[in-house]
Amino acid sequence: MTHAQIAKPRKRVLRILGDMKNNIPPIRHQRKITGMSAILLPMLSTTEVDWPGFRDHVARTSDAGLVPAVNMDTGYGNLIDDELRLAVLAQTQKVTAGRPFIAGAFVDDQPGDSYNRDAYQSRMDEILDHGGKPVIFQSYGLTQQSADDVLESYSQIGSHSGGFYAFELGKMFAPFGAIYDLDLYEKMIQIPECLGAKHSSLDRQQEWQRLAIRDRVRPEFMVLTGNDLAIDMVMYGSDYLLGLSTFAPNEFAKRDAMWESGDPGFYQLNDLLQYLGFLTFRSPVPAYKHNAAQFLKARGWIQESLTFPGSPTRPDSDVAILTEILERLES
Numbered sequence: 003m004t005h006a007q008i009a010k011p012r013k014r015v016l017r018i019l020g021d022m023k024n025n026i027p028p029i030r031h032q033r034k035i036t037g038m039s040a041i042l043l044p045m046l047s048t049t050e051v052d053w054p055g056f057r058d059h060v061a062r063t064s065d066a067g068l069v070p071a072v073n074m075d076t077g078y079g080n081l082i083d084d085e086l087r088l089a090v091l092a093q094t095q096k097v098t099a100g101r102p103f104i105a106g107a108f109v110d111d112q113p114g115d116s117y118n119r120d121a122y123q124s125r126m127d128e129i130l131d132h133g134g135k136p137v138i139f140q141s142y143g144l145t146q147q148s149a150d151d152v153l154e155s156y157s158q159i160g161s162h163s164g165g166f167y168a169f170e171l172g173k174m175f176a177p178f179g180a181i182y183d184l185d186l187y188e189k190m191i192q193i194p195e196c197l198g199a200k201h202s203s204l205d206r207q208q209e210w211q212r213l214a215i216r217d218r219v220r221p222e223f224m225v226l227t228g229n230d231l232a233i234d235m236v237m238y239g240s241d242y243l244l245g246l247s248t249f250a251p252n253e254f255a256k257r258d259a260m261w262e263s264g265d266p267g268f269y270q271l272n273d274l275l276q277y278l279g280f281l282t283f284r285s286p287v288p289a290y291k292h293n294a295a296q297f298l299k300a301r302g303w304i305q306e307s308l309t310f311p312g313s314p315t316r317p318d319s320d321v322a323i324l325t326e327i328l329e330r331l332e333s
Contacts, residue, residue, distance in 0.1 A: 025207065025210050025211060025214065026210055026238070027210055027213045027214060027217070027238045027239055028238075029237045029238060030237065030238065030239050031261075031264065032261070032262055032263070032264050033239070033261070033262065034258075034262050035236045035241055035242070035258040035261060035262065036069070036224060036241040036242075037067070037068040037069070037241065037242055037244075037247065037254055037255065037258055038068060038069040038070075038071050038104060038226060038241070038242065038243040038244075039063050039068040039069070039070060039071060039243075039244060039247035039248055039251050039254065040071045040072075040074040040075065040076035040077065040243065040244065040245045040247070040248055041056070041059055041060055041063060041070050041071060041072050041074070041076060041077055041094075041248060042059065042076050042077065042248045042291060042294045042295060042298065042304075043056060043076075043077040043078050043082070043090065043310065044056055044059070044295060044298065044304040044305070044306070044308075045295070045306060045308040045309065045310060046305060046306055046308070047306075047308065048308070048310075048311050051086070051089075052304050052305055052306065053093065055298075055303060055304035055305060056090075056093060057093055057096075057097050058303065059248070059251075059298070059303060059304075060072070060093070060094055060097045060098065060103075061097050062251055062252070062303075063247075063248075063251040064097070064098055064101050064103070066251045066252045066254070066255040067255050067258075068247065068251050068254065068255055069102050069103060069104060070094065070098065070103045070104075071103070071104045071105065071106070071137065071243055072090050072091065072094045072103065072104075072105045072106070072134075073087055073090055073091070073105045073106040073108065074105075074106045074137065074243075074245070075106075075175060075176070075245065075288070075291075076245040076248055076291060076294065077090065077106070078291070078309075078310040078313060079106040079108045079139065080108055080110065080139075080176065081310050081311070081312050081313065082310065087128070088128060090105075091105060091128060091129065091132040091134065092132065094132070094134070095132040095133050095134070098133070100133070102134075102135070103133070103134045103135075104129075104134055104135045104136070104137050104167060104243075105129045105132075105134045105135075105136060105137065106136075106137050106139050107122060107125035107126050107129060107136040107137065107138050107139060107166075108125065108139040108141075109121040109122055109125060109139070109141045109143070109144075110141070111141050111142050111143050111178075112142060113142050113146070113178075114142070114146075115141075115142050115143045116143050117141075117143035117144050117147055117151070117155055118141070118143050119155070119158060122138070122144075122159060123162050126159070126162060126163045126166070130163065130164075135163075135165055135166060135167065135197070136163055136166045136167070137166070137167045137168075137169055137200065137243070138156070138159055138166055138167065138168055138169055139169055139171070140169060140170075140171050140176075140178055140179050140180055141178050142178045145178060145179070145180035149182075149183070149185070149186045152182070152186060152190075153186060153189050153190060156168065156190055156193055156196065157193055159195075160193045160194065160195030160196055161195070163195060164195060165195050165197050166195060166196060166197065167196070167197055167198050167199060167200060167224075167226070167243075168190060168196055168198070168199035168200070169199065169200045169202070170182055170187075170199060170200065170201050170202060170203065171202050171228075172202050172203045172204060172205075174204065174285075174287050175202055175287060175288065179202070181201075181203045181208065184211060184212075184215065187199075187212060187215060188215050188219055191215070191216060191219060191220050191223045192219060192220060196223070197223070197224060198223060198224030198225065198226050198241070199212075199223075199224075199225065199226060200226040200227075200228045200243040201225060201226065201227060201228055201229070201240075202228030202229070203229070204229050204230075204231050204232075205229075206229070206232050206235070209225065209227060209229060209232075209235055209240060210238065212225050213225050213238060213239050213240060216239075217239070224241045225239070225240045225241065226240065226241050226242055226243040227240040227241070227242045227243075227244070228242075228243055228244065228245075230244055230245060230246040230279045230282075230283045230290070231276075231279055231280065231283055232276075233246065233272065233275060233276055233279060234272055234276070236258070236261065237261070245283075245290060245291075245294070246275070246278065246279045246282070246283070246290075248294050248298075249278060249282070249293075249294055249297045249298070250275065250278070250331060253271065253275060253331055254275065256271065257271045257272055257275065274327070274330055274331060275331075277327060278297075278324075278327050281293070281320070281323060281324070281327070282294070282297075282324075286314050288313060288314050289313075289314040289315060289316050291309055291310075291313055292307070292309045292313065292314070292315045292316045293316050293320060293324065295307040295308060295309060296316065296320060296321050296324055297324045297327075297328065300321065300324060300325050300328055301328060307321075
């Protein structure tokens with residue numbers, strides 16, 4: 003092989019690496035991080051909610067300085083019925099007592115269904131009536147439209163809600179989810195009422211691209227990482243809306259304060275929290291909710307380590323590993 007033959011692929015690799023480097027935003031030291039934490043809905047049995055445990059966890063999260071997020075995937079938002087959904091909102095409104103909270107607006111449909119504008123508006127009204135801001139879950143009807151129609155749907159949502167958060171959901175979390183192309187994303191974040199968007203592709207590169215668009219188009223817009231496998235995305239300018247933080251809201255708040263103050267202890271605490279994320283967000287990803295229940299029970303924060311019917315579970319052997327992580331966090 004000649005030198006020229008070796009040089010060509012090498013140049014191509016260097017060009018690719020250069021392009022990747024250009025997509026990585028700079029690390030933003032000592033920035034204030036906005037943390038939003040999805041609240042686990044704890045169960046006493048397959049039919050009975052642990053309401054004291056739920057209320058305490060909402061209060062604990064809000065007191066830590068994080069924004070509680072209810073009726074999300076962590077709260078089984080795609081599985082609970084209307085009565086339970088409204089009960090969660092009522093309990094959250096009572097506990098937060100005027101402090102901010104957000105809630106999932108979920109519309110249940112099937113592949114091939116049309117976009118149900120009325121159902122989304124109804125879900126938003128429920129949240130707004132209880133003092134929260136809606137997080138717009140995707141649905142088959144929403145994501146299977148053309149890009150122009152998706153954008154128009156979000157514009158209508160904005161006009162109706164007065165302020166909402168969008169949500170890109172990878173299919174590893176839910177079959178109706180979709181990650182939008184960058185052209186649609188850039189247009190979506192320019193809707194004035196769209197305050198931010200949770201990004202759950204579990205892909206750093208795609209999130210870095212969104213940060214670059216945000217910085218160029220609308221700097222005040224919040225890119226909310228949903229990447230529980232890369233919680234250090236906050237170093238690059240993302241804020242967060244995570245399920246992982248429901249395991250340890252106080253520790254996440256402490257980590258965030260360390261970053262803002264420039265405390266190097268941020269890295270050690272972040273590494274330990276990420277270890278927890280790697281364990282609990284392994285396949286099948288939705289089973290992290292059972293790990294959350296196991297962990298919160300080990301902390302003495304809830305009574306049982308049960309999940310809502312229909313949600314996948316983890317083996318009991320996970321408890322020993324979770325307990326070891328908990329001991330390291332508490333030390």
